[in-house]
Amino acid sequence: MIFDFFSEIKNELSVVEDELIKAVRSSDPLLTETATHLIMAGGKRLRPAFCLLGGKFANFNLDKIVPLAVALELIHMATLVHDDVVDASLTRRGRPTVKAQWGNRISTHIGDYLLGKSLILISQYEDPLIPRVLAETSVKMSEGEILQISTTYDTNQSIKDYFYRINRKTALLISASCQLGAVACGASRQLHQTLRRFGHYIGMAFQITDDILDMTAEQTKLGKPVGGDLRQGIITIPTIYALSKSSARSRLAEIIIKPEKNEQEILEAIDLITRCGGIDYSAGLATQYINKAKKELYGLPDVPVKRTMQIIAEFIGIRKF
Amino acid sequence: MIFDFFSEIKNELSVVEDELIKAVRSSDPLLTETATHLIMAGGKRLRPAFCLLGGKFANFNLDKIVPLAVALELIHMATLVHDDVVDASLTRRGRPTVKAQWGNRISTHIGDYLLGKSLILISQYEDPLIPRVLAETSVKMSEGEILQISTTYDTNQSIKDYFYRINRKTALLISASCQLGAVACGASRQLHQTLRRFGHYIGMAFQITDDILDMTAEQTKLGKPVGGDLRQGIITIPTIYALSKSSARSRLAEIIIKPEKNEQEILEAIDLITRCGGIDYSAGLATQYINKAKKELYGLPDVPVKRTMQIIAEFIGIRKF
Numbered sequence: 001m002i003f004d005f006f007s008e009i010k011n012e013l014s015v016v017e018d019e020l021i022k023a024v025r026s027s028d029p030l031l032t033e034t035a036t037h038l039i040m041a042g043g044k045r046l047r048p049a050f051c052l053l054g055g056k057f058a059n060f061n062l063d064k065i066v067p068l069a070v071a072l073e074l075i076h077m078a079t080l081v082h083d084d085v086v087d088a089s090l091t092r093r094g095r096p097t098v099k100a101q102w103g104n105r106i107s108t109h110i111g112d113y114l115l116g117k118s119l120i121l122i123s124q125y126e127d128p129l130i131p132r133v134l135a136e137t138s139v140k141m142s143e144g145e146i147l148q149i150s151t152t153y154d155t156n157q158s159i160k161d162y163f164y165r166i167n168r169k170t171a172l173l174i175s176a177s178c179q180l181g182a183v184a185c186g187a188s189r190q191l192h193q194t195l196r197r198f199g200h201y202i203g204m205a206f207q208i209t210d211d212i213l214d215m216t217a218e219q220t221k222l223g224k225p226v227g228g229d230l231r232q233g234i235i236t237i238p239t240i241y242a243l244s245k246s247s248a249r250s251r252l253a254e255i256i257i258k259p260e261k262n263e264q265e266i267l268e269a270i271d272l273i274t275r276c277g278g279i280d281y282s283a284g285l286a287t288q289y290i291n292k293a294k295k296e297l298y299g300l301p302d303v304p305v306k307r308t309m310q311i312i313a314e315f316i317g318i319r320k321f
Numbered sequence: 322m323i324f325d326f327f328s329e330i331k332n333e334l335s336v337v338e339d340e341l342i343k344a345v346r347s348s349d350p351l352l353t354e355t356a357t358h359l360i361m362a363g364g365k366r367l368r369p370a371f372c373l374l375g376g377k378f379a380n381f382n383l384d385k386i387v388p389l390a391v392a393l394e395l396i397h398m399a400t401l402v403h404d405d406v407v408d409a410s411l412t413r414r415g416r417p418t419v420k421a422q423w424g425n426r427i428s429t430h431i432g433d434y435l436l437g438k439s440l441i442l443i444s445q446y447e448d449p450l451i452p453r454v455l456a457e458t459s460v461k462m463s464e465g466e467i468l469q470i471s472t473t474y475d476t477n478q479s480i481k482d483y484f485y486r487i488n489r490k491t492a493l494l495i496s497a498s499c500q501l502g503a504v505a506c507g508a509s510r511q512l513h514q515t516l517r518r519f520g521h522y523i524g525m526a527f528q529i530t531d532d533i534l535d536m537t538a539e540q541t542k543l544g545k546p547v548g549g550d551l552r553q554g555i556i557t558i559p560t561i562y563a564l565s566k567s568s569a570r571s572r573l574a575e576i577i578i579k580p581e582k583n584e585q586e587i588l589e590a591i592d593l594i595t596r597c598g599g600i601d602y603s604a605g606l607a608t609q610y611i612n613k614a615k616k617e618l619y620g621l622p623d624v625p626v627k628r629t630m631q632i633i634a635e636f637i638g639i640r641k642f
Contacts, residue, residue: 028464030471085406085429108406108429109466115436116459123452128444131452135440142434143349149426150351 005315006045008308009052012062016048016069023070023117034110038077046206047072047177054181054195056305065184067121068130072177074118075134079141081111130180137172144168153233155243155253162237163204170210171203178202194299198309201293205316208286211236212279215270227266230256237285238278239269245276283317290317326636329629330373333383337369337390344391344438355431359398367527368393368498375502375516377626386505388442389451393498395439396455400462402432451501458493465489474554476564476574483558484525491531492524499523515620519630522614526637529607532557533600536591548587551577558606559599560590566597604638611638 006013024035048069055065085107122131147165151157178199182192214229215238229236233256242248255261255269273279293313300306327334345356369390376386406428443452468486472478499520503513535550536559550557554577556564563569576582576590594600614634621627
């Protein structure tokens with residue numbers, strides 16, 4: 001569990017957990033049930049954790065930071081729920097998705113509900129930077145989602161397209177979490193900008209690793225079938241690299257553009273990608289981002305959680321789930 | 322066109338129109354195309370209009386109010402797009418919906434994108450009341466949507482359930498538009514609270530009239546098939562009233578709970594509802610709300626747009642589309 005890496009902020013995270021459950025309560029029983037189900041289904045609470053850690057570099061104040069930490073997780077959950085609507089995926093983290101249990105209509109509005117609850121929390125903050133950064137992040141996240149849809153099955157996309165997309169999909173919210181936790185605790189501009197860059201690099205490494213794991217992880221650890229991205233026509237960095245190699249391109253492209261792929265074809269594609277170095281290349285890129293993240297840490301004050309940040313940076317690259 | 326009623330704020334509304342188009346621009350061409358299509362498809366711009374009118378009761382300032390007016394329309398559009406996702410309705414205002422053209426996945430994220438763009442605009446405001454009211458409105462609107470889903474085909478719902486639902490679905494955002502337009506222009510608490518109540522009553526009357534028109538309007542004016550609510554199992558006030566009459570209840574309930582109804586059955590249901598007074602009763606309720614709205618106007622300062630507000634109140638009850 002990545003949770004162990006957050007021992008420095010264990011108590012604060014449990015406050016966030018309690019507040020998360022309180023935050024989604026509604027007078028409507030169906031809504032309370034659904035939202036609580038979503039929270040209980042877990043998740044790494046990576047964004048609240050980064051928010052709290054960011055705050056530890058400034059004048060940490062639990063009351064000031066918790067609503068933001070909760071809001072960040074709610075925004076993240078809302079995007080997951082909306083992703084479930086569109087991807088028709090039946091499980092997430094090994095549990096049935098909201099969609100599988102209640103259908104598309106409920107999922108759409110549950111996502112909006114979670115987003116609305118996050119806005120209530122965010123509207124408490126006086127520093128305009130917090131709503132502004134989150135609003136811009138939301139817009140870019142939606143752009144990323146739409147870009148992912150419009151580039152599905154597109155075997156001609158570049159590494160640059162991929163970076164642009166995963167920045168919007170993942171890195172921006174992690175980056176905002178690191179930055180805004182510090183902002184909520186009165187950090188200087190220099191401090192929160194450094195944390196923002198740290199979060200960006202960590203977020204990029206995190207998503208690249210996610211995309212590698214989608215091809216290499218054991219199904220039980222991943223909580224979803226291996227090769228899910230390939231199945232859905234989502235082209236990630238190991239595939240983009242492999243498509244640039246003449247030895248793999250033609251057969252790989254042939255498999256990718258099939259709307260329905262059988263198990264055999266998925267495994268063949270992963271094998272092609274691996275053999276021409278797509279996994280190793282991607283792991284190398286993740287390492288480069290981790291190194292950049294670690295460099296940003298040099299510039300931060302020497303507080304106890306700095307060590308935690310270093311460990312997280314290390315872990316992102318070697319995690320298996 | 323309801324637009325004619327807004328001659329007092331014609332120039333301001335055209336500024337809003339320009340800014341709406343600017344607001345949804347993206348670096349992604351698909352996104353710009355989709356969002357622009359949505360805007361061009363029109364709509365009454367009721368929320369921006371109420372926002373501008375509200376501002377006219379205070380120290381009207383176009384620069385201060387326009388971002389809010391645009392944000393209100395974006396929020397409204399986002400809910401329409403998300404409604405399209407869940408209702409599987411193929412047309413809205415006589416044009417193909419985003420869903421019909423691009424599918425569920427794009428619609429979900431376009432809605433989120435519009436919402437995000439509205440957040441950017443809202444984050445400019447220093448008065449915390451504006452983000453707070455809009456955040457609470459968003460949450461309640463989602464609750465209303467979910468309630469509408471969970472009460473579909475439920476022939477035992479009360480008039481109170483209906484009022485609760487349409488307040489969330491429609492009245493709250495119109496109410497917020499009237500109130501916050503004034504807030505953005507520096508209104509006193511007493512002034513913006515009066516406008517908020519006015520907006521609430523107008524919004525309730527508007528939705529009741531909408532629900533009547535869904536049964537009585539000519540299809541060409543409505544831009545969608547008559548009896549759409551009945552078809553989808555959405556039970557509105559004329560139906561609730563008719564279900565309370567023993568002469569209609571048993572046959573009406575029988576038709577309503579059918580998942581698939583033919584044209585004949587829809588027309589029979591509307592006929593049953595009309596004959597036992599469901600339409601007249603509902604029209605009477607709308608009139609009561611309009612009278613309450615007009616009473617609120619007495620307390621407002623005598624500015625030229627006060628007459629516009631009165632005319633709008635009258636029009637809401639007699640509109641045919």
